[in-house]
Amino acid sequence: MGLPASVSLDRTLAALADPNRRQVVDLLSQQPMRAGELAQATGLSPQAMSRHLRVLRSSELIEESHDGVDARVRLYVLRSAPMSELKAWLEQTEALWSEQLLSFKAHLEQQE
């Protein structure tokens, strides 16, 4: 059996698999933004964006906050935890993979 399947990794990857949502992450990596700004920047309708934001929220890649001025606006902020978890999985996988290569190389050398 391999590593245990991670539900949160699942949701993180599913959220990031959509190009519009990945663009949202790219935008938020530069600065927090309002829902409406994100809709405009991506060329999506506010409704469509709202649903993407819900997916990103439920994967915990983003977090809702407020600007303290106008209570109607939702500011969205990137969260690092899910991306870190994903990076950890990638590194773990790459580590195992390179071990595999090393032992294959050793195997070849032993045969000479």
Added chain:
Amino acid sequence: MGLPASVSLDRTLAALADPNRRQVVDLLSQQPMRAGELAQATGLSPQAMSRHLRVLRSSELIEESHDGVDARVRLYVLRSAPMSELKAWLEQTEALWSEQLLSFKAHLEQQE
């Protein structure tokens, strides 16, 4: 505007978003395996596995090869390039995000 959307990143993430396919990647990170072994290890039918393998192949996360003994068996091997690209995107995003935090901190300190 943010970073340009990457088609290959799209396919990589979509491929990895499925838990069965991620399990395949986990298994292949340890050693190359036959299609049938992968089906058994994941509890999927050979047909279902075959389709997952096609998705992984088209995202270039895996590569088909042969064992040189029985030409019927397909050995699958992990490829590192797509995972490296994904890791690079993650690191880039995290870098921008931490810059953002730094400038926010600087902003706060300037106000004191």
Added chain:
DNA sequence: GATTTGTTTAACTATAATGTTAAATATCAA
């Protein structure tokens, strides 16, 4: 208070993804 603004939710439609069963393909073994 009436209306506009920012955003979300609901209902619906269209498209894509996943699994299943059945059939096809290619190769091996007897």
Added chain:
DNA sequence: TTGATATTTAACATTATAGTTAAACAAATC
């Protein structure tokens, strides 16, 4: 050559995803 094995492909049903329009809601402005 006949039959078995490893894997893929096709056709189909089911479910999930993403967008649209219309409506809801809450907070701001007039």
